[in-house]
Amino acid sequence: MMDGLELLKKDWQKKEEHLPKLSYNELYTMIWKKSSSIVKWILIISILEFTLPHLLYLLPGITESMNIYDKLGIKNISSGLWVFSYLVVIYFIFQFYKRYKEISILDNSKELMHKIIKTRKTIKYYVIFSLSMLFFTCMVITVGMYLNDNLIEVFSQNGQKTTDIKPEKLKMIMVGGMAIFSVVFVAVMGGVYFLLYGLLLRKLNKNYKELQQLEV
């Protein structure tokens, strides 16, 4: 039997005439369409990840609730955290931009995949950092709540009495609730993140591994 692949090669080269043929005008309109490549999606999602948490501060309700830090007596810690986290975010944006610029379709496939994975890793570290910061902030609030003696007053508006539950018990419920909320919130955000990139890069990761295995 003739080598199957040789047979295929002979046939493959005859196939040219059966391929679709697009006109000049069809091709011309195509070059102005929007790309939907993985790299484009990584860029869009990453910009959202960088900006969304900061846009939250623009909402009037959120800034008002920041007064809680003051009332809880943890204003200094939270301001310090705030400055620190902005410095780190700027560093990450710079790193991300550098990586993104390095990606070139003209590299060989392995190099191209490697650079995309590196870019994603920068984002991954950023997300791990912001989730840790979020968790830490939540914990600071929880501890602040625990150490505060007038907790009920801080949260109830105009000093109105909200429930008949004993203050001690109410405090424990609030502190416990805050702690549980922190853990669940961070876990859910992390889950969404890994699902998002996991799905986006599944094919690329698989192909990259295949190329890597060749070198062993």
Next chain:
Amino acid sequence: MNKELEHQFVTELENNQNIVHKVCTLYTNDRDSHKDLFQEITIQLWKAYPKFRGESKFSTWMYRVALNTAITLYRKSKRTIKTQDYESVIFKIKADEYDETEEQQLRLMYKAVKQLGDIDKALVFLYLEDKDYNEISETLGITEVNARVKMNRIKTKLRTILNP
């Protein structure tokens, strides 16, 4: 971008569009996905065109961009696969051109190649396009020796698919 560059690019693409169509044929299973991938490759080619300095042939340069798009940048759409419907158009074989067993064999081969992974497909594609191992290795970023080893493995794999 200036008009002249646009015109130059589209003309080159029009003359060499077969390469892109062949990549799309291998990597997609229905007409809509074929169009999708063709579109994405065209965009990537156009974006990279200002960096094309004519050091290599336009067609050589196209292979790299087209394959990189297919195996790295393109997100497979989750469309229902209508393989038969599509293949009967793309791989239209005139009955009198072949004797029956050869036609049957070819059909099986195309089906087998379609079942390969993305990287294997890229190797087969470059092989079918008569590229040498040096070019294959440079396009994919593996050594020439590894390209040969991998190609031999694919040949064995295809043989077992054909003769289980």
